[in-house]
Amino acid sequence: MGKSEIIDMALQLKASERYEVVEQIMQSLDKSDPEVDHVWAEEALQRAKACDDGRMKTLPFEAVFGDK
Secondary structure (H helix, E strand, O other), X not given: OOHHHHHHHHHOOOHHXXXXXXXXXXXXXXXXXXXXXXXXXXXHHHHHHHHHOOOOOOOOHXXXXXXX
């Protein structure tokens, strides 16, 4: 079965069923990498500690996002 046939079949489903198919496909593409997650978690902890220790310059919300 080719891609075109799969798409044609999917388009014949009810909207809620199409949503479920799309959701499952998107989840299959959005797999996290535990090694990358670990590296980012360590980086976040280091940045938080640097901020807490006063070693990191911070900016006020308004300076980053303007007067919102």
